[in-house]
Amino acid sequence: MTTAPPHPSGAPPRRRGETAIELLIWLAGISAIAIVALIFFFLLREGINTFLDIPLRQLFGVRWYPIEEQFGLMPLLVGTFLVTIGAVIIAVPLGVVAAIYLGEIAPLWLREILKPLIEILAGIPSIVLGFLGWVALAPIIQNAGAPTGLTAFTGSLLLAYMSLPTIISISEDALYAVPKEYRDGSLAIGATQWQTIWRVVLPAARSGLVIAVMLGIGRVIGETMAVLMVTGNAANIPNFGLSMFFSPVRTMTATIAAEMGEVARGSLHYSVLFGIGLILFLITFTVNWLATRLVGVEGARRQQGGRL
Amino acid sequence: MRSPIHPLARVALALLLLLTTGAACTRSAGQTASGGEQAIQNKGSDTMVNLALAWAEAYRQQSPDVAIAVTGGGSGTGIAALINGTVDIANASREMKESEIEEARAKGVEPIEHVVAIDALAVIVNPANPVSQLTIDQLADIFTGRITNWQELGGDDAGIILVSRETNSGTHVYFLEEVVRKGDAENTDIFAPQTMLMPSSVGITSEIQRNPYAIGYDGLGYVTKHEKLIAVARDAASPFVLPTVESGADGTYPIARDLYMITAGEPSGAIADFIAWIVGPAGQQIVADLGFVPLSQE
Numbered sequence: 052m053t054t055a056p057p058h059p060s061g062a063p064p065r066r067r068g069e070t071a072i073e074l075l076i077w078l079a080g081i082s083a084i085a086i087v088a089l090i091f092f093f094l095l096r097e098g099i100n101t102f103l104d105i106p107l108r109q110l111f112g113v114r115w116y117p118i119e120e121q122f123g124l125m126p127l128l129v130g131t132f133l134v135t136i137g138a139v140i141i142a143v144p145l146g147v148v149a150a151i152y153l154g155e156i157a158p159l160w161l162r163e164i165l166k167p168l169i170e171i172l173a174g175i176p177s178i179v180l181g182f183l184g185w186v187a188l189a190p191i192i193q194n195a196g197a198p199t200g201l202t203a204f205t206g207s208l209l210l211a212y213m214s215l216p217t218i219i220s221i222s223e224d225a226l227y228a229v230p231k232e233y234r235d236g237s238l239a240i241g242a243t244q245w246q247t248i249w250r251v252v253l254p255a256a257r258s259g260l261v262i263a264v265m266l267g268i269g270r271v272i273g274e275t276m277a278v279l280m281v282t283g284n285a286a287n288i289p290n291f292g293l294s295m296f297f298s299p300v301r302t303m304t305a306t307i308a309a310e311m312g313e314v315a316r317g318s319l320h321y322s323v324l325f326g327i328g329l330i331l332f333l334i335t336f337t338v339n340w341l342a343t344r345l346v347g348v349e350g351a352r353r354q355q356g357g358r359l
Numbered sequence: 360m361r362s363p364i365h366p367l368a369r370v371a372l373a374l375l376l377l378l379t380t381g382a383a384c385t386r387s388a389g390q391t392a393s394g395g396e397q398a399i400q401n402k403g404s405d406t407m408v409n410l411a412l413a414w415a416e417a418y419r420q421q422s423p424d425v426a427i428a429v430t431g432g433g434s435g436t437g438i439a440a441l442i443n444g445t446v447d448i449a450n451a452s453r454e455m456k457e458s459e460i461e462e463a464r465a466k467g468v469e470p471i472e473h474v475v476a477i478d479a480l481a482v483i484v485n486p487a488n489p490v491s492q493l494t495i496d497q498l499a500d501i502f503t504g505r506i507t508n509w510q511e512l513g514g515d516d517a518g519i520i521l522v523s524r525e526t527n528s529g530t531h532v533y534f535l536e537e538v539v540r541k542g543d544a545e546n547t548d549i550f551a552p553q554t555m556l557m558p559s560s561v562g563i564t565s566e567i568q569r570n571p572y573a574i575g576y577d578g579l580g581y582v583t584k585h586e587k588l589i590a591v592a593r594d595a596a597s598p599f600v601l602p603t604v605e606s607g608a609d610g611t612y613p614i615a616r617d618l619y620m621i622t623a624g625e626p627s628g629a630i631a632d633f634i635a636w637i638v639g640p641a642g643q644q645i646v647a648d649l650g651f652v653p654l655s656q657e
Contacts, residue, residue, distance in 0.1 A: 114552065199573065
């Protein structure tokens with residue numbers, strides 16, 4: 052019976068169905084690549100004039116004042132960099148520690164409560180958080196001694212909050228993926244729970260943690276509405292020092308959002324805004340590429356039986 | 360069990376229908392919509408958006424068959440929309456730029472500007488700030504960053520926080536030309552880089568309200584009792600004048616400007632009637648009620 056061919060009348064439609072599903076899956080996979088490629092070429096087509104028409108020295112100038120044709124991108128790059136660095140410094144330790152607590156220490160019942168709550172956090176629209184930051188967070192920062200409440204740090208705080216769910220969820224998955232035998236083995240040879248976490252579980256989960264951090268950074272760099280509302284939007288390069296986090300800055304995303312509505316199609320300003328989009332695209336692309344590379348090296352090392 | 364249309368296809372069809380009707384709705388701007396109702400699309404200056412809404416509401420009561428849809432976004436946004444043919448009337452708190460006029464003509468649109476009201480631009484600070492009067496020269500020095508401490512102006516020893524509208528705002532351009540550059544076409548000064556650019560009027564007033572060392576500017580109609588008005592003098596020899604409806608109308612307040620409605624070509628039909636009503640007594644009464652300066656009636 053087992054070697055008998057399948058029902059003759061049933062076989063062709065099923066196989067046809069399978070082909071259709073395979074085709075659909077193939078299309079879904081290809082479309083992701085195709086859409087990214089299309090976005091890239093669209094950005095390139097609209098933004099290429101930025102790099103052809105404006106001398107590089109002016110493009111990396113310090114003054115952004117588009118209605119007078121001053122297209123210095125430095126203040127915007129610095130603004131995005133400051134806000135991102137601040138957010139990463141706040142969010143990465145917090146996120147990883149929260150994931151360790153959730154995955155390794157918290158009792159099961161608490162975990163069952165916390166995990167869905169963190170996922171809800173990810174669903175809050177950024178404009179809502181931006182509004183919250185504008186009415187609630189900014190006055191606190193100003194009262195704490197900053198010249199104004201609308202600063203790079205205000206943006207960093209909000210973005211850290213926004214990227215936390217991503218970082219926690221993915222870090223927690225990475226910790227979960229570490230085989231139970233590692234922990235058992237470590238505890239069996241007399242290591243404490245802390246030593247087990249720090250010396251065994253974290254190194255074993257490193258590649259996943261790197262992805263978590265990179266995806267968090269991606270979220271931070273690309274975020275627009277919240278930073279538009281709380282960073283003050285001054286295209287200024289603050290003086291170097293700790294105080295630069297407490298000055299208003301203008302990020303690349305906020306610049307595009309604030310100026311795209313008004314700009315005349317096909318003008319130089321228009322293509323510069325797309326040029327900024329292109330730069331953002333390349334930055335996110337690099338971050339993702341770095342992430343895959345780091346993880347790739349890690350994976351290969353582990354396969355060769357290297358140190359965990 | 361098998362329906363002639365696949366459920367997914369039905370969803371797609373519904374979406375398509377929705378999209379096409381949506382497109383049809385935007386197309387019908389300025390033309391007679393179903394039921395003999397006239398629709399006028401009006402977009403532009405954020406300074407004028409409250410005014411335009413009040414006009415639209417009052418006009419609706421008088422001519423119920425004309426529906427006027429008002430949106431803001433900034434003068435540049437409104438003018439761009441007029442050039443692209445998506446609105447019937449653009450609101451602008453500045454004159455059209457040469458480049459915009461050329462662009463409009465290239466698309467076969469001859470823009471006509473109609474002065475509909477006058478706006479006194481108020482310079483505002485936090486009520487806790489002791490400074491209460493400034494000359495245009497001082498304002499230019501403040502906003503270009505040549506003066507950075509309130510002490511130099513007789514105030515506290517604290518840094519000046521500059522607040523402005525975004526560059527797509529007609530208010531920004533007017534303030535740049537008339538105050539930062541003191542009306543001198545040769546002057547190429549621009550706002551100091553540390554100027555915070557706010558996407559809305561509310562952004563400016565809220566920063567002024569909570570920051571004792573911030574200074575900004577906004578249309579007189581948007582100033583509330585939570586901000587302090589600065590009396591402005593044309594130069595050191597002139598008197599300091601507070602912005603009011605009267606000082607804006609008689610020209611003694613130095614920073615007052617015309618507000619425009621721009622149409623594509625000479626308006627006709629419902630649009631012409633609407634604009635005629637605005638510059639008439641009924642429309643201008645609303646101008647005065649909202650804290651703007653009405654046009655003189657003669």
